[in-house]
Amino acid sequence: MNVVGLGDAGCRIADCFSQYPEYKIFKINVDIEGKGCYTVPVLETAEEYENHSYPKIRPFLKGLKGDTLFIIGGSGKISCASLRILENIKRLPISILYIQPDIDMLDKTQKMQEKVVRNVLQEYSRSGVFEKVCLVSNAALANIVGGAPVIGYHEALNEALVPSLHMINFFLNTKPVAGSIPKPKNTHRIYTVGLFDTEKNEEKMFFSLDNSRHKCYIYGVNEEKLKTDKKLMNKIKKQIESKKEENVDISYAIYPTDYEHDIGYVIDRTPHIQNKI
16 A cells, blocks of 8 residues: 655654555655655745645656555645645545644644645535545544653654554455445545454544444454454444444444454544534
8 A cells, every 4th residue: 555644743653654565655845855755835825835836756657556544734834835746646545634733823823724734624524536545633642542741742643543554454354254344325425443452442532533333343352362362253242232322323343363362443433524613
């Protein structure tokens, strides 16, 4: 899979994905150098980033083939370059990973920009221009990890985010021993993910979706435990039954792992634009 990071947030997360050999990394930012990097000039306004021509961006992205994850945070002015850059790879299946900054730390102009970028990317995804958009909130991640130091703040958040996304990608491309991760409905292109504590039956979502319509609970269980624990299936059935709510479809998938401890994740989908600030 190609991973394309735009701006500071996108590039930091793309760097985290580089620890896995399954991903080919590309980074686009101001004052960036090195292999797989494209340098953007420093521009004064969001409108300038939106309207800039980005010479040589097409040759830079020409080698991309197959599924592509485009990562963008909504706080930087460079985020307004997203559509202009994505035009150059519209032939590919593109998924968006959108990182919502801590809204309380933004000024009025930044808040308006963040909402515009987030809503435009959701609208394009819902219309089918992009395959899907995954929404992630930095504030939610900070709560999940229990806070982070000022120096290394984003790195701490990304250490929770990227391994989770990687494992979910792995499970999506692996056959479960029970249940399944259903192919999402054509209208369910907006989603988020989260951690699922299989012992406590608790979930911690990376973004709080309004009007959820489908949740899938992913169990990663030690293979030996799957072979020997006669009570496990009944426990999982009870947990899934407890998750049922009106207008929300529930599914589950169980995968064998060689980890000592069980791991769990949630995929939460909706057809509705998320407008919250």
